Every structure is written in C-alpha cells, then in structure tokens.
Amino acid sequence: MPINKIVASFDEAVADIQDGAVLLVGGFGPIASIPSYLLEAVARRGVKNLTIVSNTAGFGKDIWGNIFGLPYDDLDLLMKNGQVKKTIVSAPISQWIENTWEKKVRAGEIEVEMVAQGTLAERIRAARAGLGGFYTYVGAGTALEEGKETKKIDGRKYLLEYPIKADFGLIKAHKGDRWGNLVYSGTSRTFNATMAGAAKVTIAEVDQIVELGELDPEAIVTPGLYVDRVVERPREEREAGKWMSEEEKESQRKWRVATSLKEEKDEAKGKA
Amino acid sequence: MKQKERLDPQTMALRTAKEFADGMIVNLGIGTPTMAANFVPAGREVLFHSENGVLGYGEITAPGEGDYNLVNASGQTVKPQPGMSVFEHAESFAMIRGGHIDVTVMGAYQISEKGDLANWMPPKRQVGTIGGAMDLAFGAKRVIIIMNHTTKEGEYRIVKECNYPLTAPRCVSLIITDVAVIEVTDHGLVLKEVAPGWTPEEVQSLTEPRLIVDPDWHEIELM
Numbered sequence: 001m002p003i004n005k006i007v008a009s010f011d012e013a014v015a016d017i018q019d020g021a022v023l024l025v026g027g028f029g030p031i032a033s034i035p036s037y038l039l040e041a042v043a044r045r046g047v048k049n050l051t052i053v054s055n056t057a058g059f060g061k062d063i064w065g066n067i068f069g070l071p072y073d074d075l076d077l078l079m080k081n082g083q084v085k086k087t088i089v090s091a092p093i094s095q096w097i098e099n100t101w102e103k104k105v106r107a108g109e110i111e112v113e114m115v116a117q118g119t120l121a122e123r124i125r126a127a128r129a130g131l132g133g134f135y136t137y138v139g140a141g142t143a144l145e146e147g148k149e150t151k152k153i154d155g156r157k158y159l160l161e162y163p164i165k166a167d168f169g170l171i172k173a174h175k176g177d178r179w180g181n182l183v184y185s186g187t188s189r190t191f192n193a194t195m196a197g198a199a200k201v202t203i204a205e206v207d208q209i210v211e212l213g214e215l216d217p218e219a220i221v222t223p224g225l226y227v228d229r230v231v232e233r234p235r236e237e238r239e240a241g242k243w244m245s246e247e248e249k250e251s252q253r254k255w256r257v258a259t260s261l262k263e264e265k266d267e268a269k270g271k272a
Numbered sequence: 273m274k275q276k277e278r279l280d281p282q283t284m285a286l287r288t289a290k291e292f293a294d295g296m297i298v299n300l301g302i303g304t305p306t307m308a309a310n311f312v313p314a315g316r317e318v319l320f321h322s323e324n325g326v327l328g329y330g331e332i333t334a335p336g337e338g339d340y341n342l343v344n345a346s347g348q349t350v351k352p353q354p355g356m357s358v359f360e361h362a363e364s365f366a367m368i369r370g371g372h373i374d375v376t377v378m379g380a381y382q383i384s385e386k387g388d389l390a391n392w393m394p395p396k397r398q399v400g401t402i403g404g405a406m407d408l409a410f411g412a413k414r415v416i417i418i419m420n421h422t423t424k425e426g427e428y429r430i431v432k433e434c435n436y437p438l439t440a441p442r443c444v445s446l447i448i449t450d451v452a453v454i455e456v457t458d459h460g461l462v463l464k465e466v467a468p469g470w471t472p473e474e475v476q477s478l479t480e481p482r483l484i485v486d487p488d489w490h491e492i493e494l495m
Contacts, residue, residue, distance in 0.1 A: 028324040028361070030347045032340040055361075055403075070340065091403035095302070105399050114400070117323065118365030118407035125362040138369060138410045141441040144402075174341075186341035186358060187326050193360035221360070 005180045005230050006209060010041035013203050013231045017168055019047050020085075024124060024164070024199050025054040025075060026171035026192035029091060031064040033188035035172040035205040036072035037233055042170070043077050049085040050078065053124070053164055055117060055191055057092035057101035076100050079110070086111040088164065090120045116144065119161055121194050127163035128198040128226070135160055169199035173222065176206040177213075180227030181220045189221060197226025204230050276474070278450035279467050279492070284418050286311045286494050288377055288448050291416060292318045299323065299368070299408055301378030302346045304418050306332070308377055313495075320344075321373055323404035325364045328356040345404065368404070368411040376412035378405055380419045380444075382434045385481035387444040387456035389415065390436035400437070409440035421449035421478050428480040430454070430461070451475055453492060460484050465492040 007013045017023070023042070027034035042050075058075030065071035078084050079100040087110055092101050104110045115123070116138050126134055135158035139145055149160040171192040173182040182204055184193060196202050204222075209232045279287075281304040289311035292298055299321045300306050309331065312318050319328045322344045329344065330351035338349020367373060382390040389409050393400025409415055422429055430447065447454040452475045453465035463472055463483045472485045 030324075030340065030343050032343075091401045093397070093399055093401045102399055112399070114402055116402050116406035117361070117404045118369055118411075121361035121365050136369065138407050140410075142406070142438045144406070184358075186339060186352075187322070187324050187343050188341050189325050189358060189360040191361050194362045 002178070004178045005224070005228060006178050007203075007229045007231045010037045010205070010231055011044060013205075013229050014038060014041045014045055014168075014170075016201075017042060017045060017047055020049045020051075021047065021168060022051040022053065022164075022166040022199075024166045024169040024171075024191075024195040025052055026169070026190065026195050027055065027074070028187070028190035029056045029059075031070045031072045031074060033172055033184075033190050033192060034072065034074050035170045035192075035203075036074065038170040038172075038203060038205050038231070039075065039077055040073055043073075043081055043083070046081075046083070048083050050083050051086040051088065052078065052084050053088045053120075053166060055090050055120065057087055057089050057099065059094055059097065059099050063097065079104060082109075084110055086113070088113045088115060088120070090115050090117040114144070120164075121191065123161055123164045124191070124194050124198045126161075127165055128194075128196070131163060133160055133162045164198070166199035167201065169195045169197075169202040171195050171202065171204050173204050173206045175208050175210050175215060176204050176227070176230040177210050177215055177224070178230070179212060180204070180222075180224035180230055181215050182206070182222035182224075182227060182230075183215055183219055184221055193221050196222040201228045202226055203228065205233060206230060207233055276451075276469050277467070278420075280450075281418075282307060283494065284448055284450060287453065287492055288416060288418055289313065290494070291375060291414075291446065292316060293374075294318070296374040297321050297327070297372060299373050299376040299404075299412065300344070301376070301405065301408070303379055305377040305379065306344065306346050306348065308418075321364075321367065322350075323361075323364050323368065323408070325359045325361060326350075326356065327359075327367075328353065330356070365404070365407050368407045371411060371413060373408070373412040375414045375416060376408040377416045377418060378408065380417045381429065382436050383417060383419075383430050383444050383447055383456075384434045385430070385432055385456075385461050387442045388434050389417065389439045389441075389444050390434040391439050393437045395436060402439070406439050409443045414445045415440075415443045416446045416448065417444055418448050421451045421475070426478075428478070430478075431480045451478065454479075454483065455486075457484075462486050463489055465490060467492055 060076040285307035330353035
C-alpha cells in the first residue's frame with residue numbers, strides 16, 4: 001500500500017494530543033516560520049497542562065496582524081487560553097511589549113525552564129539522534145550551571161545536558177510530499193528542521209503539498225522518515241516568499257515606527 | 273556646566289564596524305549592533321551570520337520591500353545575495369559553539385573589569401531572554417559590546433563585579449560606549465579612545481573599576 005502521511009485537516013492532525021502532553025513548537029520568533037494553523041487546532045482542541053518547548057513563548061496575533069501585516073497566531077494563543085503549565089524556552093520576552101507569558105510567569109501560573117538557544121537546539125537534536133546527552137561549555141559559571149553535572153574536558157568546564165523528550169512536534173515547512181519529505185524557505189528552517197523527528201510524532205504544516213518526486217533529493221532538508229503527518233495550509237493563504245502588498249508595506253512601516261519609538265523610550269529608562 | 277556630548281547609536285555602530293577585518297564572519301545582536309552592517313569599511317568583504325540560520329545575507333531592506341522568509345535575528349527583512357546559505361538551528365549553533373564566528377557584537381546591562389558580561393536579565397523584570405547571546409558570548413572568538421557608558425540614572429555599567437545574572441564570565445574583548453573605547457586585558461581595562469571633548473579623567477568618573485589609560489589614547493576615529 002502506498003505510504004501516505006497527508007492528513008486532510010488541522011483538527012485531524014492534532015486529534016490525539018492529550019492533556020499533559022509535551023509539545024515541541026517550531027519557528028524562531030517571527031511569524032513566517034511558526035506552525036500557526038496547528039497551534040489554532042490545538043487551541044480548538046482545548047487540551048490543558050501542556051509543556052511547551054520553543055524558542056519564544058509567543059507575542060500575539062495583534063503584533064503580527066495589526067502591526068506587522070501577517071495575521072497569524074503564535075504560542076500566545078495557548079498562553080492566553082490557559083492551556084500551558086510549563087515552558088522550556090530561550091527567548092520568551094520582548095523588548096517592546098509585555099506578552100501573556102510574562103504576565104502569567106510573574107503571577108506564578110506558568111513554570112519556566114530557561115535554556116541557552118544553542119543548548120535548546122542541541123537537546124532537541126540529541127532526542128532525534130538517540131543520544132543520552134552531551135557536554136557543552138555554554139553556561140558554565142553562570143546561573144544555568146546550577147544542578148548540572150560538570151566535567152573538565154581539555155582543561156575547560158563543560159555541563160552535561162540531556163535530550164528533551166516530547167510527545168508531539170509541531171513544525172512549519174514550505175513544501176512537503178506524501179512520504180514526509182520537507183523543504184523550507186529562506187530563514188524558516190530554524191527550530192522547524194531541528195525538531196523534525198525529535199518527538200514521538202512529528203506533524204508538519206506546509207504551504208504546499210507536492211507530488212512525490214517533485215522535491216529534488218539534493219535539496220530535501222528533512223528526509224521523510226522524520227515526519228509522521230503532513231497537512232497543507234489553505235490555498236488562498238500567502239505563498240512563502242511572496243513580496244508584500246502595499247497594505248503590508250504600510251503595516252510594516254508603522255511597526256518600525258512603533259518599535260523605534262519604544263527603543264527611544266527604553267533609552268530614556270537607561271535600559272538600552 | 274554644560275553636559276558633554278555623547279555619541280549616538282549610529283556613530284557607535286560606525287566605530288564598531290572598523291573592527292570588521294576583511295573576510296571575517298560577524299554576528300550582530302538585536303538593536304544598535306545591527307546598524308553596524310551598514311558601515312563595513314570599503315574594500316572589505318565581511319560575511320554576516322545570523323543565528324536564525326543564514327550566512328552571507330545582504331543589507332537590511334527598505335521598509336516593506338523584503339521577504340518575510342528572509343530575516344535577520346532582529347526579524348528585519350534582509351536582501352539575499354550571491355553566496356548566501358541557509359541552515360537549521362542546531363547547525364547554526366554548531367557554527368557558534370564550534371568557534372567559527374570571528375566577531376559577535378551585542379548590547380549589555382553590565383560588564384565587569386574582568387570582562388564578565390551580564391545582558392540577559394534585568395533583575396527588576398524578574399524574567400529574561402537568553403536567546404543566542406549566551407552561546408555567542410561563550411563561542412565567538414571576539415565579543416564586542418556596544419552600550420551606553422552609564423544608565424540614564426547615572427549608575428555604573430562598567431563595574432568591579434556584575435550584580436546582574438551573568439551571560440558569560442570573562443568573555444568581553446572590547447567595549448564601545450557613547451563616551452569611550454575600552455579594551456579588556458589580563459591586566460585590566462585599558463582606555464584607548466575617548467569621545468570628542470572628553471578626557472580620560474571624565475571617562476574614569478563614570479567607570480567603577482580603575483581604568484588603565486593607554487599612553488597612546490586619542491579621540492575616537494571613525495574612518
């Protein structure tokens with residue numbers, strides 16, 4: 001029987017995510033590389049007590065839509081909905097706004113494990129690669145060393161870091177086929193390609209599903225065996241790499257003005 | 273007494289770009305450091321690395337003229353250019369930890385006289401963002417800091433010991449502030465350059481640890 005990892009809907013793609021699941025969520029921060037439709041489906045499913053592993057903790061649809069011109073949701077949606085119990089993150093706060101995550105962490109509603117970005121990526125890669133852990137010198141002599149085993153290697157102190165085991169990985173790619181092969185666009189590989197294959201189940205949200213053979217074997221970034229499900233964004237949505245409309249340009253201009261003003265305000269507070 | 277003029281962020285970025293030698297791989301942090309990309313001295317080819325997975329990108333685009341799938345670490349759209357490559361996160365940080373980045377430029381809250389760097393958590397905010405800064409501070413061959421010399425309240429930022437959480441111990445090589453250029457050495461902080469109109473004594477008065485004044489100290493040269 002032909003292998004077919006293509007799933008018809010986003011709701012179906014996340015239908016077996018249960019309360020208390022650990023989710024890897026791809027992307028870097030900017031909305032273009034975030035699996036927004038999958039996050040919306042998780043929100044509709046309403047599962048609670050999730051542990052989220054991600055670079056950021058979401059900044060909100062308003063930022064991306066009203067101001068930036070890309071009306072998609074990010075992890076802020078799950079934070080707002082109260083679906084998240086714990087976050088393992090690297091860059092959760094914004095210099096411009098106080099996001100839901102920050103408010104909820106201060107209120108003691110969300111637990112936090114802070115990880116240096118490269119260590120986060122490598123802990124995820126270690127899970128995909130079947131490693132029991134690895135030593136890194138990053139973080140030695142800082143607060144991140146606390147509670148970790150250390151080892152001197154070539155005269156330098158290293159910290160033992162463990163793989164991050166997860167139940168589901170939600171990632172965003174540009175094109176995918178029925179075997180699960182994926183390619184990305186520009187700088188949207190980020191944590192998406194790192195997370196592919198690192199969780200028990202990897203679900204890829206793609207701009208476009210293509211026929212088997214259309215992806216150049218030399219250019220495939222994520223080989224199909226790392227991916228369990230492929231689901232396509234609605235066709236009317238933007239295609240990756242599309243240049244901005246006049247409206248979007250105006251939105252981005254406003255965003256730049258808004259953020260530069262905020263930077264000036266920060267300067268005034270001596271926080272630059 | 274009239275307050276002396278301090279350098280603006282653009283001028284600090286311009287001074288920073290002088291440090292980029294021909295052929296170097298350079299990673300620029302969010303904010304003022306990104307401006308340095310616009311000031312690479314003529315005749316030098318420098319490759320910019322951004323931790324979100326791109327090496328050799330072109331200049332930051334005019335507002336609204338970029339592709340959202342090609343951004344630097346600040347989320348600004350950048351232009352593609354011949355020779356550019358893209359990669360995923362674990363690869364990007366292998367480059368950083370593996371010592372393949374020649375220079376990183378970032379901001380700071382505090383720097384100690386030993387070159388300890390604190391730039392991930394302002395204690396008052398209770399939460400912070402490590403991002404790629406920690407890997408870069410540990411892994412890049414040279415760490416350059418651009419920051420205002422003091423806080424707006426006049427508190428020291430160059431201190432004997434950091435009381436903010438450390439990003440990395442003993443990692444900073446060069447500090448470029450709005451009043452001075454200071455090198456971190458095994459013997460201590462060496463004052464190399466001062467902003468126009470400033471004296472070493474005046475810079476010292478804004479700096480907690482004792483500065484060693486380079487016998488060849490001079491006014492900051494931008495070109």
